[in-house]
Amino acid sequence: MSRLRRFLALVAVLTLGLAAAPAVALASPDAKIDQQIRPCFGLLLEPNLSHGCKVRYKPRPCARGYYRVRGKCVAGNGGGYGPGRGRYVPREINCDYAYPGQVNDTLARLYDGDILTLTSRQGGACVESLNITQSITIVVRNYTPGLGKPILVAPSGQPCVRIAPGVGYVVLDGVGFESLRAGEASCIVGRATELALKGVTVRYDGAGSALQIEDSRVELADSVFIGRTRKPVVRATGEIMASNVEIAATAVGANFETSGDSRMKDVRITRLGDWSGSDRTRNSAGFVLSGMNREQLVQIDSLYVDGFSRGIYIAGGDETTLLRPVVRDSDWAVLTEDSDVRVLDGQLEAVDVGLYVDSGTLNAANNKIVGVMRAGLYAEKGAQIRARDNRVFARPGGCEALVTGYFDDALTCRPWFEAPELFRTGRDRARLDFDDYWPAPGMTMAGVSADRSSSIPGEAPPSVSYQTGRPLSGAHQAEGAPK
Numbered sequence: 001m002s003r004l005r006r007f008l009a010l011v012a013v014l015t016l017g018l019a020a021a022p023a024v025a026l027a028s029p030d031a032k033i034d035q036q037i038r039p040c041f042g043l044l045l046e047p048n049l050s051h052g053c054k055v056r057y058k059p060r061p062c063a064r065g066y067y068r069v070r071g072k073c074v075a076g077n078g079g080g081y082g083p084g085r086g087r088y089v090p091r092e093i094n095c096d097y098a099y100p101g102q103v104n105d106t107l108a109r110l111y112d113g114d115i116l117t118l119t120s121r122q123g124g125a126c127v128e129s130l131n132i133t134q135s136i137t138i139v140v141r142n143y144t145p146g147l148g149k150p151i152l153v154a155p156s157g158q159p160c161v162r163i164a165p166g167v168g169y170v171v172l173d174g175v176g177f178e179s180l181r182a183g184e185a186s187c188i189v190g191r192a193t194e195l196a197l198k199g200v201t202v203r204y205d206g207a208g209s210a211l212q213i214e215d216s217r218v219e220l221a222d223s224v225f226i227g228r229t230r231k232p233v234v235r236a237t238g239e240i241m242a243s244n245v246e247i248a249a250t251a252v253g254a255n256f257e258t259s260g261d262s263r264m265k266d267v268r269i270t271r272l273g274d275w276s277g278s279d280r281t282r283n284s285a286g287f288v289l290s291g292m293n294r295e296q297l298v299q300i301d302s303l304y305v306d307g308f309s310r311g312i313y314i315a316g317g318d319e320t321t322l323l324r325p326v327v328r329d330s331d332w333a334v335l336t337e338d339s340d341v342r343v344l345d346g347q348l349e350a351v352d353v354g355l356y357v358d359s360g361t362l363n364a365a366n367n368k369i370v371g372v373m374r375a376g377l378y379a380e381k382g383a384q385i386r387a388r389d390n391r392v393f394a395r396p397g398g399c400e401a402l403v404t405g406y407f408d409d410a411l412t413c414r415p416w417f418e419a420p421e422l423f424r425t426g427r428d429r430a431r432l433d434f435d436d437y438w439p440a441p442g443m444t445m446a447g448v449s450a451d452r453s454s455s456i457p458g459e460a461p462p463s464v465s466y467q468t469g470r471p472l473s474g475a476h477q478a479e480g481a482p483k
Contacts, residue, residue, distance in 0.1 A: 091106075091110070091115065091117060092117040092118075092141075093117070093118055093119070093126065094121075094124075095120045095124045095152070096120055096121060096122045100127065101128055102126070102128075103128055103130060103152075104130060104131055107131070107132060110134075113136070113137075113168075114136060114137075115136075115138075116137070116139075117140070117141050120140075120142065125152060125153045126151065126153070127152075127154075128152075129159055129160065129161075129162065130161045132163045132170055133164045133167065135170065137173070138171070138172050138173070138175055139174060140175055140176075145174070145176035146176075146438070147438040150177055150201075152175060152178075153177075154182065157182065157185055159187055160187040161189065163190030163193050165192045165193070166192055167190070168193070169193065170193060170194070170196070171196045171198070172196070172197050172200050173199060176200070177200070177202045177203070179202075179206065179210075180203070180205045181205070183207060183208075184206070186208035186209045186210070186212040187202050187209070188211045188212070188213070190212075190213050190214075191213070191214045191215055191216065192214075193216045194217045195218050196219040197218075197219070197223045198219075198222060199221070199223065200223040200224075202226065202227075203227075204226070204233065205227070206229055207230070208231060209227070209229065209231050209233060209235045210225045210226070210233045211233070211236065212235050213235075213237070214238070215237055215259070216236070216238045216239075217238055218240050219242075220241070221242075221244060222245075223244075223246075224246045224439055225246070225247045225248070226247075226248045226272075226434065227250070228250050228434040229249075229250065230250075230252075231252060233247055233252065233253055233254065234256075237259065238257075238258070238259050239261070240256050240264065241264075242263075242267055243264075243265050244265075245264075245266070245267045245268070246267075246268045246270075247267070247268070247269045247270070248269075248270050248271075248272050248434075249272065250274045250280070251283070251284050251285075252284065252286075253269035253308065254286075254287050255288040257290055257291035258291075260296055261297050262298045263299050263300075264299070264301070265300075265302055266302050267287070267302075267304070268304040269286045269287055269303075269305045269308070270306045272432065272433060272434050272437055273432060274433050276428055277428075281309065282331075284308040285308055285309070285313055286306075286307075286310070286311050286312060286330075287303060287313070289313070290314070290315040290316060291315075296317060296318055297318060297320075298317060298320045298321070299320075300320070301324065302324050302326075305325075305328070305330070307328070307329045308330055309331045310332050310335060311327035311330040311332065311333045311350070312335070313335045314335070314337070314341050315338060316339055318340065320339060320340070320342070321342045322334070322343045324344070325347075326346065326347045327347070327349060328349045329349060329428065330348075331351045332352055332353050333349065333353070333354045333369070334354070334355050335356045335357075336360055336362055337359055338358075339360045340361050340363075341362050342362075343362065343363070343364045343365075345367065346368070347367075347368050348368070348369045348370065350369065350372050351371060351395075352372065352374045352375075353375050353378045354372050354376045354392065355367070355376070355377045355378070356378050357377075357379045357380065357384070359380065360384075361384045361385075361386065362377075362379070362385045364377060364385065365388045365390065366390070367390045368391050369390065369391065369393065371394075371395050372393075373394070376392030377390065
């Protein structure tokens with residue numbers, strides 16, 4: 001019986017062994033996997049405990065403006081989307097070491113309304129023509145403008161800045177531009193935008209303009225424009241706001257065509273000595289305001305014009321007011337045409353005519369007109385002059401027996417000076433050329449305003465003076481027209 005039991009037990013063992021063998025073979029891989037994953041328990045709490053556990057988890061997002069590059073958050077765009085297009089976007093460029101085209105590359109990858117900073121510790125300059133297609137603010141750091149020390153130089157024959165039509169706004173703060181081989185291209189060009197220049201300097205030599213903006217809103221503050229060109233150094237159409245602006249020009253200083261209410265204060269325009277004595281000087285004009293419509297008001301306070309044949313020219317518009325203008329070394333100080341102009345508290349130095357009206361109405365009060373040889377105030381037939389309390393100081397030996405009221409088309413006497421190849425005054429001989437001119441440190445219009453009580457410097461004081469309708473000595477001088 002015991003042998004039978006042992007035989008049955010042996011059969012049972014063999015049977016069970018054959019049945020369990022596949023299960024053991026199948027269980028081996030599971031045990032191996034279990035041995036591999038068992039050390040990774042707890043990775044949800046401490047994911048860095050084991051390097052063998054390849055667990056993928058979502059990292060924390062980077063702050064706005066930063067992108068993940070190789071596991072780190074860096075400024076710019078390293079993720080391959082957005083303006084950065086997968087590359088690092090700097091917002092500060094050192095022009096001492098900038099590669100050609102770096103500023104434009106950066107502008108193309110910045111956001112609309114972003115800020116770009118230019119630096120230059122060692123006096124280096126970025127050489128390229130900027131192409132602006134979206135709103136941008138460009139500022140400088142560790143840089144002060146100076147003669148021959150720009151921070152952005154335009155390539156030959158290209159503009160300094162080209163603003164695409166329809167850009168929301170562009171702000172340039174403290175940037176120094178230089179374009180000495182401009183050709184036909186202007187330096188700053190734009191249309192249908194809003195442009196603000198603060199503390200900007202532009203040196204331009206070419207056949208265009210240092211600033212040429214059309215149909216835009218332009219704000220100029222604490223800026224300087226120096227140009228050697230036959231065209232206006234500053235030309236803008238639209239709504240103009242200007243404060244403490246200096247312009248040095250060889251032929252035409254500024255030409256504005258306003259399409260809305262505009263205000264200008266402390267604008268100083270000086271003629272350079274490059275083309276003195278030429279026909280270009282004879283046809284020069286300091287400040288030109290034209291093309292205005294009949295639904296706007298323009299106020300110009302403390303305008304200073306020195307050395308241009310036509311000092312101030314105003315044509316068209318509803319109403320223009322000149323407060324405390326100063327015109328020196330001119331042939332015709334103020335000329336108006338088809339406009340309503342008020343000239344108050346001015347100091348005007350002219351060889352031919354102080355205030356000339358071709359058509360329209362001129363209201364003049366409390367002005368001092370010095371050095372004229374033809375007339376202090378002169379009106380063509382059909383124009384009107386309403387004058388009060390003006391003083392005219394004629395040059396000794398000047399025009400005699402000028403007639404008041406409405407004049408014929410012909411002038412009453414020949415000018416004393418018709419030789420453009422000569423210099424008129426000592427100031428002409430002392431004028432700086434384009435290559436040497438730079439505004440004097442601390443030169444502001446406040447200094448000009450504070451000196452208005454003194455007489456206009458230059459030649460000897462005139463010996464003949466007249467007040468309205470009452471000759472004080474010598475010859476007779478026309479002073480105005482009947483009201």
